[in-house]
Amino acid sequence: MTESNAITRANSEPAAGSLAYLTDAACFEHIWRVGKAFAASRMVPTHFQGKPEDCFVALQMAMQLGVNPLLALQNITVISGRPGFNAQFAISLANQRGPFTGPITWSSKGKGNDLAVTAKAVIAATGEQVEVTVDMGMAVAEGWTRNPKYKSIPEQMLRYRSATWLIRLYCPEVLMGFSSTEELQDMNTVQRTEVKDVTPVKASTLDDLNQQIAKAEPPAATEVVITQDEPDATDADDIF
Amino acid sequence: MDIAAYHADPAVSKSHLDQIARSPLHYWSRYVDPNRELIEPTPAMRLGSALHCLVLEPELFDGQFITAPAVDRRTKAGKAEWDAFTAEAGNRTVLSVDERAQISRMAEQVWCHKAAAYLLSQDGKAEQTIKWQDPETGLECKCRPDWMINSGQILVDLKTTEDASPAGFQRSMASYRYHVQAAHYTRGVRHGIAADAEQFIFICVEKKPPYAVAVYASTQLVISAGARIADRDLLRLAECRANKTWPSYSDQIETIDLPKWIND
Numbered sequence: 001m002t003e004s005n006a007i008t009r010a011n012s013e014p015a016a017g018s019l020a021y022l023t024d025a026a027c028f029e030h031i032w033r034v035g036k037a038f039a040a041s042r043m044v045p046t047h048f049q050g051k052p053e054d055c056f057v058a059l060q061m062a063m064q065l066g067v068n069p070l071l072a073l074q075n076i077t078v079i080s081g082r083p084g085f086n087a088q089f090a091i092s093l094a095n096q097r098g099p100f101t102g103p104i105t106w107s108s109k110g111k112g113n114d115l116a117v118t119a120k121a122v123i124a125a126t127g128e129q130v131e132v133t134v135d136m137g138m139a140v141a142e143g144w145t146r147n148p149k150y151k152s153i154p155e156q157m158l159r160y161r162s163a164t165w166l167i168r169l170y171c172p173e174v175l176m177g178f179s180s181t182e183e184l185q186d187m188n189t190v191q192r193t194e195v196k197d198v199t200p201v202k203a204s205t206l207d208d209l210n211q212q213i214a215k216a217e218p219p220a221a222t223e224v225v226i227t228q229d230e231p232d233a234t235d236a237d238d239i240f
Numbered sequence: 241m242d243i244a245a246y247h248a249d250p251a252v253s254k255s256h257l258d259q260i261a262r263s264p265l266h267y268w269s270r271y272v273d274p275n276r277e278l279i280e281p282t283p284a285m286r287l288g289s290a291l292h293c294l295v296l297e298p299e300l301f302d303g304q305f306i307t308a309p310a311v312d313r314r315t316k317a318g319k320a321e322w323d324a325f326t327a328e329a330g331n332r333t334v335l336s337v338d339e340r341a342q343i344s345r346m347a348e349q350v351w352c353h354k355a356a357a358y359l360l361s362q363d364g365k366a367e368q369t370i371k372w373q374d375p376e377t378g379l380e381c382k383c384r385p386d387w388m389i390n391s392g393q394i395l396v397d398l399k400t401t402e403d404a405s406p407a408g409f410q411r412s413m414a415s416y417r418y419h420v421q422a423a424h425y426t427r428g429v430r431h432g433i434a435a436d437a438e439q440f441i442f443i444c445v446e447k448k449p450p451y452a453v454a455v456y457a458s459t460q461l462v463i464s465a466g467a468r469i470a471d472r473d474l475l476r477l478a479e480c481r482a483n484k485t486w487p488s489y490s491d492q493i494e495t496i497d498l499p500k501w502i503n504d
Binding site: 146 | 358
């Protein structure tokens with residue numbers, strides 16, 4: 001594993017240093033400059049391009065977690081003002097730093113609406129096997145299925161959900177309280193659907209309607225689409 | 241009422257109006273001819289209904305659509321797999337892997353559009369059949385709004401299109417007579433469920449990447465122009481039914497001019 005993609009702590013005491021920017025002006029300046037450099041780069045995801053403030057915050061998160069800043073930028077998304085990690089990233093962090101022996105594994109059973117996925121791991125200290133099961137019934141009941149990915153890649157979504165749940169239960173310190181992107185999206189879709197009964201549309205004119213739309217939360221999936229639909233660098237138009 | 245029952249109901253839909261507008265014979269051949277053949281859905285129609293289901297009634301999707309596996313049916317194993325698939329598919333509509341991916345992308349983009357996502361997140365009902373009697377002609381009419389917010393206050397229609405730009409969608413409105421639909425549906429909720437539709441809104445999603453989405457609200461002019469045409473069509477249909485004559489185009493030589501829009 002090369003240094004650039006290994007998720008290893010850069011040093012053993014990153015947490016102490018990571019708050020220094022609050023009291024040390026030079027430290028703040030420096031991180032701000034690094035943030036600006038990243039924001040100007042085309043190698044960071046589009047939602048960080050031209051946004052030094054967001055890069056600054058993401059760099060804080062990277063320092064807190066002790067991971068390579070570029071890796072953090074690649075894997076942090078912002079949904080409705082809440083930063084989250086891609087589930088994949090969260091899982092790899094837990095696999096490398098969590099209390100488990102070996103990586104998180106999954107088993108699934110059933111199909112369609114009966115699909116259930118179990119994420120499993122063994123706690124190194126006790127040898128206890130721990131698991132979390134998430135199924136489509138739960139996804140429907142919780143309103144997550146409004147996210148079309150539960151139709152297109154249901155098993156993958158349930159794997160992400162069960163694993164992040166497992167991480168949250170057994171090694172919350174790995175994510176330091178941050179959510180996964182997928183959880184945030186699901187919460188956002190749920191909030192959107194729950195809004196239904198609370199604020200009925202009162203729009204006699206189009207202006208009223210547009211005002212309400214302007215006030216509404218941005219759609220859940222926007223950020224994901226940006227990160228996932230980015231063309232590969234092999235696209236000729238992007239290189240030249 | 242499910243979609244098949246809706247189509248089988250002889251009440252006058254917007255598609256009925258389209259046919260009678262073309263010619264009474266076209267209407268007769270599609271809806272009256274006792275020997276008429278059932279219309280096979282075209283790939284575009286299949287795509288449209290799959291997208292509607294995925295966006296508006298995702299919980300019904302797996303029961304109605306299934307994605308075909310990519311197998312080589314010339315090999316024995318491939319054929320066996322295909323036969324197993326056909327058995328599993330039952331009477332569900334089969335989508336190709338590409339079509340399935342395409343509608344997922346389209347649905348995703350609809351949910352990514354701020355206004356579209358807002359409208360679809362409101363308290364609403366999908367695919368409700370509404371029936372009423374046209375007060376002028378006495379004809380039994382029907383419509384089925386894609387998405388009805390606040391019991392008919394706002395009607396939302398999802399359209400797939402090649403070009404969702406304002407000019408592009410204007411052309412679609414003219415070709416597919418969406419103004420007639422807006423008027424017919426607005427009347428439907430008025431007479432059928434005593435609701436006053438204040439907006440008729442189109443969510444337009446392009447069929448090709450980047451699957452751009454635009455949302456348009458019909459102006460009053462659209463509705464009133466559509467209503468005039470709907471009236472004319474309904475009247476013509478009522479006459480044809482009364483006289484039991486279903487003429488086609490003129491049987492004389494007619495002159496033909498350039499269309500109005502090319503005159504300047």
